[in-house]
Amino acid sequence: MSTLAVHDHHGVEHHDHDHEHHHNETFISKYIFSMDHKMIAKQFLITGITMAVIAMILSILFRIQLAYPDKSFPFLETLLGKNFAPGGRLDSNFYLSLVTIHGTIMVFFVLTAGLSGTFSNLLIPFQVGARDMASPFMNMLSYWLFFTASVIMLSSFLLQTQPAGPGWTIYPPLSALPKAMPGSGMGMTLWLISMVLFVASSLMGGINYVSTVLNMRTKGMDLWKMPLTIWAFFLTAILGILAFPVLVAGVVLLIFDRSFGTSFYLSDIVVQGQVMNFEGGSPILFQHLFWFLGHPEVYIVIMPAMGLVSEVMAVNSRKPIFGYHAMVYSLIGITVLSFIVWGHHMFVTGMNPFLGGVFMITTLIIAVPSAVKTFNWLATLWRGNIRFTPAMLFSIGFVSFFISGGITGIFLGNATLDINLHDTYFVVAHFHLVMGSAAIFGMLAGVYHWFPKMYGRLMDEKLGYLHFWLTFIGAYLVFFPMHFMGLDGVPRRYYSFTEIESLKQWVSVNTFITWAAIMAALAQVAFLFNFFYSIFKGKHATQNPWGSNTLEWTTPVERIHGNWPGEIPTVYRWPYDYSKPGHDEDFIPQTVPFSQTMSSNLPHDFEDSPVGDQEWVNTSKSNEHVK
């Protein structure tokens, strides 16, 4: 596999080797234990989609409970068994398990592994011009650890006691005391094991992404010529590498507290009348460790989506992304700042209030790079020539969600306002819009846009439109009213709102939200059908269906091992030369040298690369010479 390691100058010979190798592949080495980045990307994607569908069904189950707290649905008892839904009503502990597993799967398994795993794997080698990842074997291992983690997480539904139930943030002591709730027993153990494997998978992926981006770029691809997707994946991977180990540390200490009688997080506890021996620990310590990962985690979720959307938007607006440098610097700013804002999740958890004040300041600073990015996207659309492919629709939806969900962050980041809003539905609305829906839309935009690179076929556009509109409208109908519930003081993770007098007025709104959620969930059938049908029966794609500049569209449609049949192309320009005045087509791929586009070159083209400048000056001179 030497061909996969570096950009070689003997590509043709190696290609022959690859070609032979291709024929020897068995079903297992090609589809299961594959080391090809494209296949691993597809494995991540399909596993991610499966997990997303499961987590979505879980959310519908608990939405039904919230809409009809007093009704029984015998169907649920048949589906879930007498333990989880006695008499057709969800058990209140199982409700919390549903919420927990929904959150865990969506945040980690779908929006971290499903998103980064798919698109970092697919696009990093493609867009930087490499034959594969730095370590294809580790890449394969990363997928299989992720797969194992997914299986373990789901297997907790087979337990007679319930799956993990203390919320996706698993705050001890609730998660540390098996007696405190059924969901803190064996289910919690499986959750912890699954997460340790997941983090290992994530780290392997992340190290691979970083090393590939840093070491395996093709000739001419300097950092300032990388598409924003690559910048986003690169910075996301760095975030993951630095943040995830802290979660493992926290989780391992929790395992010690649960199983070996230590007191890292526990002190002065009497559970169900039994005095426990724990002394001297602090539950706040876990929250610090958790959110030290947890906050970067939300940027791990959103940054790849930002990258994908920036790329899709530039391609389909037929316009360079506005402020490429500003986009990169704001990504870097978000990356750095995301490590010093975690305390805003803990304003009222008993953390020293002085720290709350500090974290409030850092939190509101991070809103600035996010605002810059939003304005840049708007400026990219301005005076564009916008084509509405399904990918573009989802990108526009992304920006809309990012704005709607982002500005509510200004309320929550303000410690004073957070006193009243912490842990209410306002928070639920906020993060489901800004990180849930937005990131999912970024991911879907990516799927629609790069489907041809994965399967050589196109997805159906009309079904894509239907999918987009139902999901877009559905998501707003679901999450917009939740802001108001939160402002009235409706707490999240409540099994029903009928017990407390002042919350009863929101039951009708809950019913409405549930029906909107069911509609949005059913709309995903359009996507699933489109996706799987198009894999086998979709229209064949051309090599560069979207008229795009980046390197992946210079590879053949057949998706061969090693990506390019001959030598890896050299890169001469940045990836956003769309609608450049003076050029006859509205895009100039990165592989076209400036010497071939004399009519459209601008001084701006050479700001980042003195070498290119020299080349241009030289060719200009030699041209003059000829004249």
Next chain:
Amino acid sequence: MGFKTLIKNKFLTALFSMLMLSGTELVMAQDANSTNTATGDQSAQQAGMWTSVSYYVLLFVVVCFAVAVVGKILRVYDLTLQMQRKKGINWNNAMAVAFLLFLILGLAGVYYSFSVQGSMILPEAASQHGKTMDTMFWTTFGITVVVFIATQILLFGFVFYYRNSDKRKGYYLPHNNTIEKAWTIAPAIVLTVLVVFGFFSWRKITNTVDAKGETASINIDVTGHQFAWEIRYPGRDGKLGAKNYKLISGTNVLGLDFKDRNGLDDLHADTLVLPVNKSVRLNILAQDVIHSVYMPNFRVQMNAVPGLPTFFKFTPTITTAEMRSRLDQPDFEYHLYCNKICGGSHYNMQKIVKVVTQAEYYDWLAHQKPYLNDQLKKELKMADATEQKGGENKRLALNN
């Protein structure tokens, strides 16, 4: 194309369908078994359930077919147009118009939401700091709502206005540093204002030390355990007695340590009663898992953490009676409820809070039972006796 052949393999397909069939049979068989044991009423219910499930499934299939039919019709229509050498449906324009419609209907929806659901939010703040918070909330709201509407209009406006046309090209505008600086600095300034405003009110709210010259706050203990709140008032001495979690038992639910004399006159209450316009300091504790004291009417929230006492100081300003007449709800009550996931009955861990006048408060306080009740006294005496005995034994042992 190993996967393709796998799919095409007829034997495997047949096997798969067999599996599905037997699977359904299995489910049905189980169903039959359960109905056999169950009463006739239940079996009827089960049958009803399956009819309704299949009804909804069928409904969804019908909808899918309808969508497919509409899709086909559109396609045929499109093709006939093309055959007549006319332009087909311009989906690009259709999407642009759809976005414009979404913007208009969306703004209408936002207006509706703000006016209908917006009128249900933020019950009148019944505490001093709550007023400050609400001012800050509405300031932030004013700023953000303008930004929200403006950016959404720009987004969908651009999307509609600059939809694809063959007649023009996109405008090549890679960057403009002046604009970039402007929209970095503008949000930074606005956020600075909000931060400064927020920072100082946060410091003020969380400063729970009684200032010099200020009358001391009333100290009240609120202790959370699965799934209830225990409330303890200081007695005549105004001081709460020390506690030790190891002493917690069925009778001594809070684990009061009576070696501390201050605890002897403490009161155990079942409602949180607060005098109006008097500073109250809630000492918040938890015994098993994290709970959270949440009283949205007073804009109060603080987690109750086992092993880490927290507190919240505030001054209620409106009595329950006054609030009842203001809201015209004769049965209105303030509530304290748990806002940190704490187990199965998390959703029903509540306490009624009453704000009363000073006189009513003293009257109520005088009628509260002391924490140290007769049963507890008896237990303590017995414990004392055994302890003394144990002490003597030890001394004896030492002498030997």
